[in-house]
Amino acid sequence: MDNNSNQGSIRFSDANIVYPNGTVGMKDLNLEIKPGEFVVIVGSSGAGKSTLLRAINGLNKMTSGTVEVDGEAVPQKDGRELRLLRKRVGMIFQDFRLVKRLTVMSNVLIGRLAHVPGWRAMLNLWPAHDKEVAMKALERVSITEKAWVKASQLSGGQQQRVGIARALAQEPAIILADEPVASLDPVTTHQIMQDLVRINRELGITTLVNLHFLDLARKYGQRIIGLRFGELVYDGSAKTVTDEDFRDIYGRDFTEDDVLDEDVVG
Amino acid sequence: MSAVPAKPPRNWLAWGGTIAFLVAMTWWSAHGIGFSLTELLCNLAGGSRLLQESWPPDFAFLPRLYEPFMETINIAIIGTVVGGILSIPVAVLAARNLTLGRVTWFVDRNFMNILRTLPDLFWAMLFATAVGFGPVAGALALSVFTVAVISKLWSESLEAIDMGMPEAVRAVGGTWLQMVQFGAIPQGLQHYVSYALYAFELNVRASMVLGLVGAGGIGMILEVQRANFEYERVSMIILAVLVAVLIIEQISETIRRRLE
Incomplete structure (x- = not known):
């Protein structure tokens, strides 16, 4: 597989997405992801995690601003150019x-x-x-x-x-995984997460994973991005992320519903 | 447990009004076509004479039914296959979730409705005028009829599919056609086969009637024998058709049930 090192970069510039019903899916997002990174995106449901992933392969269209893949803007209308971009971007879904x-x-x-x-x-x-x-x-x-x-x-x-x-x-140069383990049991969840991490290391494919569980984010993420109401509220290393940071992302104390293995909650 | 609320009183006025309306409509219609019960009773004698003359069915005539009957089946098969293929794009473009834009959807939807509104006999006469009387006209008429039947039913079941898979095909960079082929049609395939078999049942029955207007097959023989007052042969034909249709429907229904 031919993933050389300058493939798979993503850059959002002043990006906004407002849905026809008025819901804000993405607000003034400026974000840069380098080739080969393994990024976990967290946030409560409706925070815009899926919106972010789906903007990268053009399933969601920008209201304003741009998203670029390898320096080229993602086409904002369906057609041959968008298909050529999607060819290089794999997607993994919660419901398979x-x-x-x-x-x-x-x-x-x-x-x-x-x-x-x-x-x-x-x-x-x-x-x-x-x-x-x-x-x-x-x-x-x-x-x-x-x-x-x-x-x-x-x-x-x-x-x-x-x-x-x-x-x-x-x-692909990029893999987008939208809640890939949300319908799996805990054991299988860890296996799938390990597969994703291993593939990222072996092939150098830039990987973005939406996760709901905080402990999974901490365990498998390299870089964690936190979203709240469509806004970027956290961007940092998975090694240094604190419970305080998670509280800020979720806007509340987290509960055992937010972690996969309950004993992690201290 | 909470108390059961009192049953609301029946609306007698609405009931009485509905029944009065139905009676009035029926009386008006009977008057309109000159239907009279006394005349009907007087004519029963003629009817029973017809029944007597039709009995027993002329079984010696049966071998001569083989060829026209096969022609009828052939007409039905061609109609189902040609119509079945043509109905695929018509149904896909008429499904709101798959179509190629509003204009295409609107045009296709109306095209489909026009096909469905016009009866199969109309198409048989139209094609008989265009390509001459015979089985080809019948097969063409049934093709159109089949498109009308399958596309209407199937477009509705296609509208009910899960759009996740079509989206996954678009996400790998697939074209519209690939989205339909790999994302949508596999989900609607069972329904399609079921509707196609149903259309075949309708076509076997319809192709017998089409013969009456000169579109070949067993209906044509029926019409000739009736015109010659050969009622024992007519009853033979009706009996044979009845048995054949029952057998075909039974087979088709068994297959359809297996699919579900």
């Missing part, structure tokens, strides 16, 4: 978003859609190279033996691994 009736392999190949001629994808005639990339992506999350199993027959953790493999099959 797999085609349940299709095999794991077919699902991972969806990550290759933007890399092959349209007629090949349409007729399911994938080039050998792309099948190989898909297989390698499955290897990376150690789930190759499930390649020909239907997605509906996998457990939640396995489905999320397929979700990660689909993103890896894009050979």
